Amino acid sequence: MSRPPGFDKTRVLEQVERQFRKSGYSGTSLDDLCAVTRLGRGSLYAAFGDKHNLFLQALDGYCRRSEAILLAALDGPDDEALDRLRSFLTSAAHIVFSDSDGLGCMAGKFAVELAGQDDAVALRIKRNLSLIQDALVACIVAAQRNGDLDLAAPARDIASLFMTVARGIDVLTQAGAEIADMEGAADRAFAILPLTEAARRRLTVPA
Amino acid sequence: MSRPPGFDKTRVLEQVERQFRKSGYSGTSLDDLCAVTRLGRGSLYAAFGDKHNLFLQALDGYCRRSEAILLAALDGPDDEALDRLRSFLTSAAHIVFSDSDGLGCMAGKFAVELAGQDDAVALRIKRNLSLIQDALVACIVAAQRNGDLDLAAPARDIASLFMTVARGIDVLTQAGAEIADMEGAADRAFAILPLTEAARRRLTVPA
DNA sequence: GAGATTCTGGACTGATCTGTCAAGAATGTT
Protein backbone atom coordinates (compact mmCIF):
# COMPACT_ATOMS: atom_id res chain seq x y z
CA MET A 1 0.00 0.00 0.00
CA SER A 2 2.72 2.49 0.90
CA ARG A 3 6.29 3.00 1.86
CA PRO A 4 6.95 2.36 5.55
CA PRO A 5 8.96 4.84 7.62
CA GLY A 6 12.68 4.16 7.43
CA PHE A 7 13.37 4.84 11.08
CA ASP A 8 12.38 3.57 14.48
CA LYS A 9 10.24 6.10 16.28
CA THR A 10 11.39 5.06 19.72
CA ARG A 11 15.03 5.27 18.76
CA VAL A 12 14.58 8.70 17.21
CA LEU A 13 12.80 9.92 20.34
CA GLU A 14 15.72 8.77 22.45
CA GLN A 15 18.17 10.70 20.29
CA VAL A 16 15.93 13.74 20.49
CA GLU A 17 15.65 13.32 24.24
CA ARG A 18 19.42 13.19 24.62
CA GLN A 19 19.84 16.40 22.64
CA PHE A 20 17.18 18.27 24.63
CA ARG A 21 18.73 17.10 27.88
CA LYS A 22 22.14 18.25 26.73
CA SER A 23 21.20 21.70 25.40
CA GLY A 24 17.84 22.47 26.95
CA TYR A 25 14.66 23.31 25.10
CA SER A 26 15.47 26.82 23.95
CA GLY A 27 19.08 25.84 23.38
CA THR A 28 18.20 23.08 20.94
CA SER A 29 17.44 23.98 17.33
CA LEU A 30 15.66 21.88 14.78
CA ASP A 31 18.91 21.66 12.87
CA ASP A 32 20.46 20.07 15.94
CA LEU A 33 17.64 17.56 16.06
CA CYS A 34 17.94 16.79 12.35
CA ALA A 35 21.67 16.26 12.84
CA VAL A 36 21.40 13.79 15.72
CA THR A 37 18.54 11.88 14.15
CA ARG A 38 19.92 12.07 10.60
CA LEU A 39 16.42 12.94 9.51
CA GLY A 40 15.15 15.80 7.42
CA ARG A 41 12.82 18.41 8.80
CA GLY A 42 9.95 17.02 6.79
CA SER A 43 10.28 13.58 8.34
CA LEU A 44 10.41 14.96 11.84
CA TYR A 45 7.40 17.19 11.35
CA ALA A 46 5.38 14.47 9.68
CA ALA A 47 6.10 11.96 12.40
CA PHE A 48 6.04 14.07 15.55
CA GLY A 49 4.57 17.48 14.82
CA ASP A 50 6.31 20.70 15.75
CA LYS A 51 9.20 21.23 18.14
CA HIS A 52 7.04 21.51 21.21
CA ASN A 53 5.17 18.33 20.40
CA LEU A 54 8.37 16.51 19.66
CA PHE A 55 9.74 17.59 23.00
CA LEU A 56 6.64 16.43 24.84
CA GLN A 57 6.94 12.99 23.29
CA ALA A 58 10.61 12.76 24.21
CA LEU A 59 9.81 13.86 27.74
CA ASP A 60 7.04 11.32 27.98
CA GLY A 61 9.39 8.60 26.83
CA TYR A 62 11.87 9.55 29.52
CA CYS A 63 9.18 9.66 32.18
CA ARG A 64 7.81 6.28 31.22
CA ARG A 65 11.27 4.76 31.36
CA SER A 66 12.17 6.33 34.67
CA GLU A 67 8.83 5.34 36.16
CA ALA A 68 9.20 1.76 35.03
CA ILE A 69 12.73 1.53 36.40
CA LEU A 70 12.08 3.23 39.73
CA LEU A 71 8.74 1.60 40.44
CA ALA A 72 10.32 -1.77 39.75
CA ALA A 73 13.32 -0.89 41.91
CA LEU A 74 11.06 0.09 44.80
CA ASP A 75 8.71 -2.86 44.50
CA GLY A 76 9.41 -6.24 46.07
CA PRO A 77 9.11 -8.32 49.21
CA ASP A 78 8.72 -6.54 52.52
CA ASP A 79 11.88 -7.99 54.00
CA GLU A 80 13.98 -6.23 51.37
CA ALA A 81 12.15 -2.91 51.46
CA LEU A 82 14.79 -1.28 53.61
CA ASP A 83 17.51 -2.27 51.18
CA ARG A 84 15.49 -0.84 48.34
CA LEU A 85 15.23 2.47 50.15
CA ARG A 86 18.96 2.55 50.60
CA SER A 87 19.49 1.72 46.94
CA PHE A 88 17.19 4.54 45.92
CA LEU A 89 19.46 7.04 47.64
CA THR A 90 22.82 5.61 46.70
CA SER A 91 21.85 5.18 43.07
CA ALA A 92 20.68 8.79 43.06
CA ALA A 93 24.22 9.66 44.10
CA HIS A 94 25.83 7.46 41.46
CA ILE A 95 23.59 7.55 38.43
CA VAL A 96 24.60 11.03 37.32
CA PHE A 97 28.27 10.17 37.60
CA SER A 98 27.93 6.86 35.86
CA ASP A 99 25.91 8.37 33.05
CA SER A 100 28.49 8.71 30.32
CA ASP A 101 27.27 12.10 29.20
CA GLY A 102 26.62 13.46 32.66
CA LEU A 103 23.03 14.19 31.78
CA GLY A 104 21.00 14.69 34.91
CA CYS A 105 17.38 13.88 35.59
CA MET A 106 15.29 15.14 32.71
CA ALA A 107 12.25 15.82 34.88
CA GLY A 108 14.31 17.99 37.20
CA LYS A 109 15.99 19.81 34.35
CA PHE A 110 12.78 20.81 32.66
CA ALA A 111 10.95 21.48 35.88
CA VAL A 112 13.52 24.23 36.20
CA GLU A 113 13.59 25.40 32.59
CA LEU A 114 9.97 25.06 31.51
CA ALA A 115 7.52 24.09 34.24
CA GLY A 116 6.80 27.72 35.09
CA GLN A 117 5.77 28.59 31.54
CA ASP A 118 4.55 25.38 29.99
CA ASP A 119 1.54 23.67 31.54
CA ALA A 120 1.81 20.48 29.51
CA VAL A 121 5.41 20.01 30.63
CA ALA A 122 4.58 20.88 34.22
CA LEU A 123 1.76 18.38 34.29
CA ARG A 124 3.80 15.50 32.96
CA ILE A 125 6.67 16.17 35.34
CA LYS A 126 4.37 16.51 38.30
CA ARG A 127 2.81 13.15 37.52
CA ASN A 128 6.24 11.59 37.19
CA LEU A 129 7.35 12.88 40.56
CA SER A 130 4.08 11.91 42.21
CA LEU A 131 4.34 8.35 40.98
CA ILE A 132 7.85 8.02 42.32
CA GLN A 133 6.92 9.59 45.63
CA ASP A 134 3.99 7.21 45.99
CA ALA A 135 6.28 4.26 45.33
CA LEU A 136 8.61 5.56 48.02
CA VAL A 137 5.76 5.82 50.49
CA ALA A 138 4.70 2.27 49.67
CA CYS A 139 8.24 1.05 50.19
CA ILE A 140 8.51 2.80 53.53
CA VAL A 141 5.22 1.27 54.63
CA ALA A 142 6.50 -2.12 53.53
CA ALA A 143 9.57 -1.68 55.69
CA GLN A 144 7.28 -0.79 58.56
CA ARG A 145 5.19 -3.89 57.96
CA ASN A 146 8.39 -5.90 58.10
CA GLY A 147 9.26 -4.44 61.46
CA ASP A 148 12.33 -2.58 60.22
CA LEU A 149 10.97 0.91 60.67
CA ASP A 150 9.23 2.52 63.59
CA LEU A 151 5.49 2.48 62.92
CA ALA A 152 5.29 6.11 63.97
CA ALA A 153 7.62 7.18 61.17
CA PRO A 154 5.87 9.77 58.95
CA ALA A 155 6.11 7.91 55.65
CA ARG A 156 5.03 10.77 53.46
CA ASP A 157 7.46 13.27 54.96
CA ILE A 158 10.32 10.81 54.67
CA ALA A 159 9.39 10.16 51.06
CA SER A 160 9.38 13.91 50.45
CA LEU A 161 12.80 14.15 51.99
CA PHE A 162 14.14 11.37 49.79
CA MET A 163 12.69 13.06 46.74
CA THR A 164 14.34 16.35 47.59
CA VAL A 165 17.63 14.63 48.28
CA ALA A 166 17.55 12.81 44.95
CA ARG A 167 16.79 16.04 43.05
CA GLY A 168 19.31 17.99 45.09
CA ILE A 169 22.07 15.50 44.43
CA ASP A 170 21.29 15.86 40.77
CA VAL A 171 21.60 19.65 40.81
CA LEU A 172 24.73 19.71 42.93
CA THR A 173 26.35 17.15 40.69
CA GLN A 174 25.65 19.33 37.69
CA ALA A 175 27.31 22.12 39.66
CA GLY A 176 30.45 20.04 40.05
CA ALA A 177 30.02 18.56 43.52
CA GLU A 178 32.34 15.76 44.60
CA ILE A 179 30.90 12.28 44.48
CA ALA A 180 32.10 11.68 48.03
CA ASP A 181 29.95 14.55 49.26
CA MET A 182 26.93 13.19 47.43
CA GLU A 183 27.50 9.78 48.95
CA GLY A 184 27.74 11.44 52.33
CA ALA A 185 24.46 13.21 51.77
CA ALA A 186 22.79 9.97 50.69
CA ASP A 187 24.12 8.18 53.75
CA ARG A 188 22.89 10.89 56.08
CA ALA A 189 19.48 10.81 54.41
CA PHE A 190 19.26 7.08 54.95
CA ALA A 191 20.26 7.58 58.55
CA ILE A 192 17.09 9.54 59.09
CA LEU A 193 15.03 6.38 58.98
CA PRO A 194 13.88 5.44 62.50
CA LEU A 195 15.17 1.88 62.39
CA THR A 196 13.92 -0.64 64.89
CA GLU A 197 16.43 -2.53 67.01
CA ALA A 198 15.97 -5.61 64.86
CA ALA A 199 16.71 -3.72 61.68
CA ARG A 200 19.74 -2.05 63.20
CA ARG A 201 21.21 -5.39 64.16
CA ARG A 202 20.51 -6.80 60.75
CA LEU A 203 22.20 -3.88 59.00
CA THR A 204 25.36 -3.79 61.08
CA VAL A 205 25.77 -7.54 60.74
CA PRO A 206 24.37 -8.19 57.26
CA ALA A 207 23.85 -11.87 56.49
CA MET B 1 34.10 66.34 31.38
CA SER B 2 31.34 64.11 30.02
CA ARG B 3 27.78 63.02 30.31
CA PRO B 4 27.23 60.55 33.14
CA PRO B 5 25.25 57.35 32.59
CA GLY B 6 21.55 57.85 33.10
CA PHE B 7 20.95 54.55 34.89
CA ASP B 8 22.08 52.71 37.97
CA LYS B 9 24.24 49.75 37.03
CA THR B 10 23.21 47.70 40.04
CA ARG B 11 19.53 48.28 39.40
CA VAL B 12 19.86 47.34 35.75
CA LEU B 13 21.72 44.17 36.68
CA GLU B 14 18.89 43.19 39.00
CA GLN B 15 16.34 43.67 36.23
CA VAL B 16 18.52 41.63 33.91
CA GLU B 17 18.93 38.94 36.56
CA ARG B 18 15.18 38.68 37.02
CA GLN B 19 14.62 38.22 33.30
CA PHE B 20 17.30 35.56 32.98
CA ARG B 21 15.88 33.72 35.97
CA LYS B 22 12.43 33.86 34.47
CA SER B 23 13.25 32.76 30.93
CA GLY B 24 16.64 31.11 31.16
CA TYR B 25 19.74 32.08 29.23
CA SER B 26 18.81 30.79 25.79
CA GLY B 27 15.21 31.78 26.33
CA THR B 28 16.06 35.43 26.97
CA SER B 29 16.67 37.69 24.00
CA LEU B 30 18.42 41.02 23.99
CA ASP B 31 15.12 42.62 23.08
CA ASP B 32 13.69 41.18 26.30
CA LEU B 33 16.57 42.69 28.23
CA CYS B 34 16.16 46.05 26.53
CA ALA B 35 12.47 45.98 27.37
CA VAL B 36 12.89 45.27 31.10
CA THR B 37 15.75 47.73 31.49
CA ARG B 38 14.24 50.36 29.18
CA LEU B 39 17.70 50.72 27.68
CA GLY B 40 18.84 50.57 24.08
CA ARG B 41 21.15 47.86 22.84
CA GLY B 42 24.03 50.29 22.57
CA SER B 43 23.79 51.26 26.22
CA LEU B 44 23.73 47.66 27.37
CA TYR B 45 26.67 46.69 25.22
CA ALA B 46 28.71 49.73 26.22
CA ALA B 47 28.12 49.17 29.91
CA PHE B 48 28.24 45.37 30.21
CA GLY B 49 29.64 43.85 27.04
CA ASP B 50 27.83 41.10 25.16
CA LYS B 51 25.01 38.88 26.34
CA HIS B 52 27.26 36.32 27.95
CA ASN B 53 29.18 38.96 29.87
CA LEU B 54 25.99 40.62 30.95
CA PHE B 55 24.71 37.33 32.22
CA LEU B 56 27.89 36.65 34.16
CA GLN B 57 27.62 40.00 35.90
CA ALA B 58 23.97 39.40 36.78
CA LEU B 59 24.86 35.93 38.09
CA ASP B 60 27.69 37.37 40.13
CA GLY B 61 25.36 39.94 41.63
CA TYR B 62 22.93 37.22 42.65
CA CYS B 63 25.71 35.08 44.11
CA ARG B 64 27.12 37.97 46.12
CA ARG B 65 23.69 38.74 47.50
CA SER B 66 22.86 35.16 48.39
CA GLU B 67 26.27 34.65 49.95
CA ALA B 68 25.93 37.77 52.08
CA ILE B 69 22.45 36.79 53.23
CA LEU B 70 23.17 33.14 53.96
CA LEU B 71 26.56 33.62 55.55
CA ALA B 72 25.03 36.23 57.81
CA ALA B 73 22.09 33.96 58.57
CA LEU B 74 24.41 31.11 59.53
CA ASP B 75 26.80 33.22 61.57
CA GLY B 76 26.22 34.09 65.21
CA PRO B 77 26.65 32.90 68.77
CA ASP B 78 27.11 29.20 69.42
CA ASP B 79 24.03 28.90 71.59
CA GLU B 80 21.81 29.85 68.64
CA ALA B 81 23.60 27.75 66.05
CA LEU B 82 20.99 25.00 66.19
CA ASP B 83 18.20 27.47 65.56
CA ARG B 84 20.11 28.86 62.59
CA LEU B 85 20.38 25.37 61.11
CA ARG B 86 16.66 24.92 61.45
CA SER B 87 16.01 28.30 59.86
CA PHE B 88 18.24 27.38 56.93
CA LEU B 89 15.99 24.43 56.12
CA THR B 90 12.62 26.01 56.78
CA SER B 91 13.48 29.14 54.82
CA ALA B 92 14.58 26.93 51.95
CA ALA B 93 11.07 25.51 52.02
CA HIS B 94 9.41 28.92 52.19
CA ILE B 95 11.54 31.27 50.15
CA VAL B 96 10.45 29.96 46.77
CA PHE B 97 6.81 30.20 47.74
CA SER B 98 7.12 33.64 49.25
CA ASP B 99 9.03 34.95 46.24
CA SER B 100 6.34 36.85 44.40
CA ASP B 101 7.49 35.66 41.00
CA GLY B 102 8.22 32.11 42.05
CA LEU B 103 11.77 32.39 40.81
CA GLY B 104 13.90 29.66 42.29
CA CYS B 105 17.55 29.68 43.22
CA MET B 106 19.53 31.19 40.38
CA ALA B 107 22.61 29.12 41.09
CA GLY B 108 20.60 25.91 40.91
CA LYS B 109 18.79 26.98 37.77
CA PHE B 110 21.92 27.73 35.82
CA ALA B 111 23.85 24.82 37.23
CA VAL B 112 21.24 22.82 35.38
CA GLU B 113 21.01 24.93 32.22
CA LEU B 114 24.60 26.02 31.68
CA ALA B 115 27.16 24.53 34.04
CA GLY B 116 27.83 21.61 31.72
CA GLN B 117 28.72 23.84 28.79
CA ASP B 118 29.98 27.08 30.29
CA ASP B 119 33.05 26.98 32.48
CA ALA B 120 32.78 30.54 33.74
CA VAL B 121 29.24 29.92 34.92
CA ALA B 122 30.16 26.58 36.45
CA LEU B 123 33.05 28.11 38.35
CA ARG B 124 31.00 30.91 39.85
CA ILE B 125 28.20 28.61 40.91
CA LYS B 126 30.59 26.10 42.38
CA ARG B 127 32.18 28.82 44.48
CA ASN B 128 28.77 30.01 45.62
CA LEU B 129 27.75 26.56 46.74
CA SER B 130 31.08 25.90 48.41
CA LEU B 131 30.86 29.08 50.45
CA ILE B 132 27.39 28.19 51.67
CA GLN B 133 28.39 24.63 52.44
CA ASP B 134 31.39 25.86 54.43
CA ALA B 135 29.14 28.18 56.41
CA LEU B 136 26.85 25.24 57.15
CA VAL B 137 29.78 23.18 58.39
CA ALA B 138 30.88 26.02 60.61
CA CYS B 139 27.38 26.33 62.02
CA ILE B 140 27.19 22.61 62.74
CA VAL B 141 30.54 22.76 64.49
CA ALA B 142 29.29 25.71 66.51
CA ALA B 143 26.28 23.69 67.62
CA GLN B 144 28.64 20.90 68.63
CA ARG B 145 30.75 23.36 70.60
CA ASN B 146 27.61 24.44 72.38
CA GLY B 147 26.81 20.87 73.37
CA ASP B 148 23.67 20.65 71.23
CA LEU B 149 24.99 18.15 68.71
CA ASP B 150 26.81 14.89 69.21
CA LEU B 151 30.51 15.51 68.71
CA ALA B 152 30.70 12.43 66.50
CA ALA B 153 28.26 13.92 64.01
CA PRO B 154 29.87 14.09 60.55
CA ALA B 155 29.56 17.83 59.96
CA ARG B 156 30.54 17.79 56.32
CA ASP B 157 28.11 15.03 55.38
CA ILE B 158 25.29 16.74 57.21
CA ALA B 159 26.10 19.99 55.45
CA SER B 160 26.03 18.13 52.13
CA LEU B 161 22.65 16.72 53.02
CA PHE B 162 21.29 20.14 53.88
CA MET B 163 22.61 21.52 50.62
CA THR B 164 20.95 18.77 48.62
CA VAL B 165 17.69 19.25 50.52
CA ALA B 166 17.70 22.99 49.86
CA ARG B 167 18.35 22.49 46.13
CA GLY B 168 15.87 19.64 45.96
CA ILE B 169 13.13 21.67 47.60
CA ASP B 170 13.77 24.33 45.01
CA VAL B 171 13.41 21.94 42.08
CA LEU B 172 10.35 20.17 43.45
CA THR B 173 8.70 23.50 44.12
CA GLN B 174 9.25 24.51 40.50
CA ALA B 175 7.63 21.20 39.61
CA GLY B 176 4.53 22.13 41.59
CA ALA B 177 5.10 20.35 44.89
CA GLU B 178 2.86 21.19 47.84
CA ILE B 179 4.36 23.47 50.44
CA ALA B 180 3.28 21.04 53.16
CA ASP B 181 5.43 18.32 51.59
CA MET B 182 8.40 20.65 51.42
CA GLU B 183 7.95 21.58 55.05
CA GLY B 184 7.79 17.89 55.87
CA ALA B 185 11.03 17.27 54.02
CA ALA B 186 12.71 20.17 55.83
CA ASP B 187 11.50 18.85 59.20
CA ARG B 188 12.77 15.37 58.45
CA ALA B 189 16.13 16.78 57.37
CA PHE B 190 16.43 18.68 60.61
CA ALA B 191 15.54 15.52 62.48
CA ILE B 192 18.69 13.93 61.19
CA LEU B 193 20.80 16.02 63.53
CA PRO B 194 22.08 13.86 66.40
CA LEU B 195 20.83 16.13 69.18
CA THR B 196 22.22 15.77 72.66
CA GLU B 197 19.82 15.23 75.54
CA ALA B 198 20.25 18.84 76.60
CA ALA B 199 19.37 20.16 73.17
CA ARG B 200 16.37 17.88 72.90
CA ARG B 201 14.99 19.19 76.15
CA ARG B 202 15.60 22.74 75.12
CA LEU B 203 13.80 22.28 71.79
CA THR B 204 10.71 20.55 73.11
CA VAL B 205 10.35 23.16 75.85
CA PRO B 206 11.61 26.29 74.15
CA ALA B 207 12.21 29.25 76.46
C1' DG C 1 6.54 -4.87 -13.36
C1' DA C 2 3.19 -0.91 -13.20
C1' DG C 3 0.89 2.26 -10.36
C1' DA C 4 -0.55 4.30 -6.15
C1' DT C 5 0.98 5.91 -1.90
C1' DT C 6 3.98 7.45 1.48
C1' DC C 7 8.41 8.77 2.95
C1' DT C 8 12.55 11.77 2.56
C1' DG C 9 15.56 15.62 2.01
C1' DG C 10 16.46 20.16 1.34
C1' DA C 11 15.23 24.59 -0.50
C1' DC C 12 12.47 28.38 0.91
C1' DT C 13 9.94 32.02 3.77
C1' DG C 14 9.29 35.21 7.16
C1' DA C 15 10.41 36.02 11.70
C1' DT C 16 13.82 36.58 15.21
C1' DC C 17 18.41 36.50 16.88
C1' DT C 18 23.03 38.89 18.31
C1' DG C 19 26.09 42.39 17.71
C1' DT C 20 27.56 46.90 15.28
C1' DC C 21 27.36 51.55 14.17
C1' DA C 22 26.40 56.26 13.37
C1' DA C 23 23.64 60.29 14.23
C1' DG C 24 21.74 63.03 17.65
C1' DA C 25 20.84 64.20 22.61
C1' DA C 26 22.62 65.34 27.06
C1' DT C 27 26.04 66.72 30.23
C1' DG C 28 30.48 68.74 32.40
C1' DT C 29 34.12 71.98 31.55
C1' DT C 30 36.06 76.20 30.35
Added chain:
DNA sequence: AACATTCTTGACAGATCAGTCCAGAATCTC
Protein backbone atom coordinates in the same frame (compact mmCIF):
# COMPACT_ATOMS: atom_id res chain seq x y z
C1' DA D 1 27.61 80.11 25.96
C1' DA D 2 30.47 77.13 23.21
C1' DC D 3 33.01 72.94 23.06
C1' DA D 4 34.45 68.29 23.95
C1' DT D 5 33.07 64.07 25.55
C1' DT D 6 30.05 60.51 26.54
C1' DC D 7 25.58 58.50 26.49
C1' DT D 8 21.43 56.92 24.05
C1' DT D 9 18.57 55.38 20.51
C1' DG D 10 17.18 52.84 16.73
C1' DA D 11 18.33 51.33 12.22
C1' DC D 12 21.10 47.92 10.13
C1' DA D 13 23.68 43.44 8.72
C1' DG D 14 24.49 38.77 8.83
C1' DA D 15 23.29 34.63 10.95
C1' DT D 16 19.98 31.51 12.69
C1' DC D 17 15.41 30.29 13.99
C1' DA D 18 10.83 27.38 13.31
C1' DG D 19 7.84 25.75 10.14
C1' DT D 20 6.15 24.82 5.11
C1' DC D 21 6.28 22.67 0.87
C1' DC D 22 7.43 20.20 -3.16
C1' DA D 23 10.01 17.22 -6.16
C1' DG D 24 11.99 12.83 -6.25
C1' DA D 25 13.03 8.34 -4.08
C1' DA D 26 11.42 4.16 -2.00
C1' DT D 27 8.11 0.71 -0.98
C1' DC D 28 3.80 -2.09 -1.16
C1' DT D 29 -0.09 -4.00 -3.72
C1' DC D 30 -1.98 -6.02 -7.53
